[in-house]
Amino acid sequence: MINFEHVSKRYTGGVAALQDVSFELAAGEMAFLTGHSGAGKSTLLRLILMLERATRGQVIVNGRNLGKLPSRQAPSVRRGIGMIFQDHKLLSDKTVFDNVSLPLMIAGVRYPDIRRRVRAALDKVGLLSKEKSWPLTLSGGEQQRVGIARAIVGMPPILLADEPTGNLDPELSRELFNLFRQLNGQGVTVLVASHDLSLIRSMGQRVLVLANGRLADDIAAAEIRGGGS
Amino acid sequence: MSTGGLRRKARAWGRRQLYSFFSSLGTLLSHRLGTLLTVLVLGVAMVLPLGLYVTVKNLRALDLQQQDWGTISVYMQPEVGAEQVRSLADRIERERGASSTAVSPEQGMEQFRQASGFGEALSLFEESPLPWVLEVTPARPPGDDLESEVSRLSEWLGQQEGVDLVQADFKWLQRLAGLLALGDAVVTVLGVLFSLAVVVVVANTIRLDVASRAEEIQVLQFVGAGNGFIRQPFLYSGFWYGLLGALLALLVLGACLFYLSLPLARLLDAYGNTFTISGLDGREVLLTLLSGAALGLLGAWLAVQRYVRHFRLD
Numbered sequence: 001m002i003n004f005e006h007v008s009k010r011y012t013g014g015v016a017a018l019q020d021v022s023f024e025l026a027a028g029e030m031a032f033l034t035g036h037s038g039a040g041k042s043t044l045l046r047l048i049l050m051l052e053r054a055t056r057g058q059v060i061v062n063g064r065n066l067g068k069l070p071s072r073q074a075p076s077v078r079r080g081i082g083m084i085f086q087d088h089k090l091l092s093d094k095t096v097f098d099n100v101s102l103p104l105m106i107a108g109v110r111y112p113d114i115r116r117r118v119r120a121a122l123d124k125v126g127l128l129s130k131e132k133s134w135p136l137t138l139s140g141g142e143q144q145r146v147g148i149a150r151a152i153v154g155m156p157p158i159l160l161a162d163e164p165t166g167n168l169d170p171e172l173s174r175e176l177f178n179l180f181r182q183l184n185g186q187g188v189t190v191l192v193a194s195h196d197l198s199l200i201r202s203m204g205q206r207v208l209v210l211a212n213g214r215l216a217d218d219i220a221a222a223e224i225r226g227g228g229s
Numbered sequence: 230m231s232t233g234g235l236r237r238k239a240r241a242w243g244r245r246q247l248y249s250f251f252s253s254l255g256t257l258l259s260h261r262l263g264t265l266l267t268v269l270v271l272g273v274a275m276v277l278p279l280g281l282y283v284t285v286k287n288l289r290a291l292d293l294q295q296q297d298w299g300t301i302s303v304y305m306q307p308e309v310g311a312e313q314v315r316s317l318a319d320r321i322e323r324e325r326g327a328s329s330t331a332v333s334p335e336q337g338m339e340q341f342r343q344a345s346g347f348g349e350a351l352s353l354f355e356e357s358p359l360p361w362v363l364e365v366t367p368a369r370p371p372g373d374d375l376e377s378e379v380s381r382l383s384e385w386l387g388q389q390e391g392v393d394l395v396q397a398d399f400k401w402l403q404r405l406a407g408l409l410a411l412g413d414a415v416v417t418v419l420g421v422l423f424s425l426a427v428v429v430v431v432a433n434t435i436r437l438d439v440a441s442r443a444e445e446i447q448v449l450q451f452v453g454a455g456n457g458f459i460r461q462p463f464l465y466s467g468f469w470y471g472l473l474g475a476l477l478a479l480l481v482l483g484a485c486l487f488y489l490s491l492p493l494a495r496l497l498d499a500y501g502n503t504f505t506i507s508g509l510d511g512r513e514v515l516l517t518l519l520s521g522a523a524l525g526l527l528g529a530w531l532a533v534q535r536y537v538r539h540f541r542l543d
Binding site (some may be wrong): 034072075076077078079080081083085089090091093102103105106107108109110111133156 | 241242243244245248253259261443444447448450451452453454455456458
């Protein structure tokens, strides 16, 4: 589903953010992406979202070789990916319902279907009662769940999360990761960038470790479970 | 692609338009004061050329009512009688190809009495003190150079026996025509300049709007919105600004005309004229609204084109 083949990314100015990174995430697989800050996690996610282009190598997402796609195809690539951000990126002047419905509006879905699907997504993250609330009146954990509802409402085959637990306490972080695992159980390919090593270890999933722009380790789920806590 | 797929795409496109349409309206309504100020500026910018246009249009209508385009009044000497006037009229017809109407002293007196209102006072005259007058209408020369034809004819008339004074109303009419042409040109120049102002004002407003919604644009891009979808609400905003500005300009113009119509009617009445001031007709109103909307759209397009293209995700 996500396939990196010898991918390098060098920013103008000469900084090598990624060097010769190769891995494959199969459809329905779940993995964590970890490494200290500046290791290249964000760059890797940005390449998948086609916010950047690889300097060398190939990035294949959902069967499409991003290096060969023109920039105007980027939105359609992004519509196949649900993205979750550390700072939620909710629009504060829109209600929870309107925030979650954005991807469907963009796709031009019929309004009755939008209603149904938004409520289903909110139900899935346990926030159905908050559909008329404003994002700023919600707690950090709730806002993050609204972000997740927005990411899954379009039923994309891929879910990406960039430090989703950055501002949450351990209890909420664990709940969130369980939610990802649950979504993964429904067939969604999930890639979560996080530096919360202990939590990652306890999840028993595959872990990709980046260090200085290189893929330093690729630990299979079985290994984590076998050698874990 | 199958027709079903195409139809589905078209429907999705329509829904997106509808969404942008309402979202732009919502934005305008949620920033009422800002919207109002922008529309006010646009309205004032548009009312100036419109007002001048209406003025020139009315002057032209006034001018069309003037029947004696290029007529020459020939005042005879006091001792000249009907016989001599008739023979002069014949010669004018024969030698110069121009038609003429003779006004006897009595007729002249009667016209003057009606027009001036000095009825009582004038009846003190036993005999009309006015001379015979010939109103000569020159033939239209082939080159349509009325001016030189009139001056040639005036000169010839002045040399005829018994003629006291030749007066051509022509000069000031010519000047009026010149002024009207100038007015047209000024309308055009003002129109272009103020259209430019409208475009710039809308472009700047939209540019600020885009900048203040940078966060929203970024989120939209993240969740897969194309440039078209992001651009659309701003284009609609520009459209609304232009349309509302034009509407305001029309309302202000209407109010001005209403305010001016009464004193003007009184003034014209005093001149025995029954001219009524005319505003814009339906076609012109429609054209004004459409141009306003089009200019707003253009301004928004320029702003968004510049901005969204250079918009970079951080």
